[in-house]
Amino acid sequence: MNTTLIYDFLKAIAANNNRQWFQEHKNEYQTARQEFETEATQLIRQIASFDPTVAHLSVKDCVYRFNRDTRFSPDKSPYKRHFCVYISAHGKKSLHGGYYVHIEPGQCILAVGTYWLPTNILTACRNEIMANEEEWLRCVENPDFLHLFGSPDSATWEDAQGFGMTHLKTCPVGFPRDYAYLRYLRQKDYCCWRRVDDDFFAQPDWMQRAIEIFKVAKPMMDFINSVVDDYE
Numbered sequence: 001m002n003t004t005l006i007y008d009f010l011k012a013i014a015a016n017n018n019r020q021w022f023q024e025h026k027n028e029y030q031t032a033r034q035e036f037e038t039e040a041t042q043l044i045r046q047i048a049s050f051d052p053t054v055a056h057l058s059v060k061d062c063v064y065r066f067n068r069d070t071r072f073s074p075d076k077s078p079y080k081r082h083f084c085v086y087i088s089a090h091g092k093k094s095l096h097g098g099y100y101v102h103i104e105p106g107q108c109i110l111a112v113g114t115y116w117l118p119t120n121i122l123t124a125c126r127n128e129i130m131a132n133e134e135e136w137l138r139c140v141e142n143p144d145f146l147h148l149f150g151s152p153d154s155a156t157w158e159d160a161q162g163f164g165m166t167h168l169k170t171c172p173v174g175f176p177r178d179y180a181y182l183r184y185l186r187q188k189d190y191c192c193w194r195r196v197d198d199d200f201f202a203q204p205d206w207m208q209r210a211i212e213i214f215k216v217a218k219p220m221m222d223f224i225n226s227v228v229d230d231y232e
Contacts, residue, residue, distance in 0.1 A: 001039045003202040006032045007105050010081055014105075017077035029066070033083065036103065037063060039207075040085040046207055047099055050215060053089035054098075062087050082107065095121065095228050097190070097221040099214050108196045110210055112217035114224060115165055115189035125227045126175060126185045132223075133181065139219040140184070148216055149192040152183045163192040190224040192217050 009032040013022065022029065041059045048055035062085045070076045081104055088098025097114035117125070129136045139145070140163070148161060155162030164187040171177045175185050194213060200206055 001201045001206065002035050003103075003198070005035055006083065006103060006201075007198065008032075010083070010103075011105055013079055014081045017079055017081070019078055022079060033066070036083040036085075039201075040101070043085065043101065043207055043210070044087055046211055047087055047214065050211070051089075051218065054087050057087060057089070059085070062092055064092065090229075090232060095232060097225050097228065100193075101210065103201060105198060108198055108200060109193055110196060110213050111191055111193035112214055113189070113191035113221050114228060115191045117189060117228070121228055121231050122188065123172070123174070124230070125190065125224055126172060128223070128227050129181070129184050130175075130179070136184065136223060137181070139223050144216045145192075145220065148194055148213060152187050157193075159195075161192075161194045163187075165189050165191055165193075190220065192220065 009025075009028050012025065012028070016022075016025075037059045040063060044054060044057050044059065044062065048057075064080075064084060064086070066080050066083075068075075068078060068080055070078065082102055083104075084100065084102045086092045086098050086100045088094055088096050090096035092098075095114055095117060097112070100109070100111040102109040102111070140151075149163045150161055152164040153167060157165050166188040168186040168188060170186075171179075171182055172185055175182075179185060200209070203209070
């Protein structure tokens, strides 16, 4: 991937986040976005080789608009400062978990899973974890998963790796407080992530390295998706 092209534009838009500058440099944006989307298209194909559920997706199904939604944000800058792709079999607006790549200078992330689940689905996920405890632990307490992502409560979104972006402070209502694996019930999402250096995407094997990370997280995501899909 030509990361120099992408990072140069993203650094520039971060420093000049206004419509006039963007219109004057729209060709640079289009060139950088095309570079990113070309790689994203190939990534979808590579993921489909081990997860056929995403094989039908096109890059347009998986990338977001570059304009920011500023209606409810104190930050009124009109454009994002990153490129990202979210590869989910049910589409980027669904609750069904997927694979996420975020490219931003100093903030590059690979992530897998789902977030912002409504309470009824979270409750169902918690019940499923308790009902199929051994299967869940095989997904999230094997050495590879723990090495790449760690355990719930061990990190925040700003850290280098983590599992669960937000958590309840106490036991969820209706669940046993003395449950041995309460940390998994306190999660408010089932997303795991790993931050990577900016030069990660400049390496010729970046896609294969990303896929190896995604494969480790896939069993956890499949477990949660089996619950989420009952509600979609």
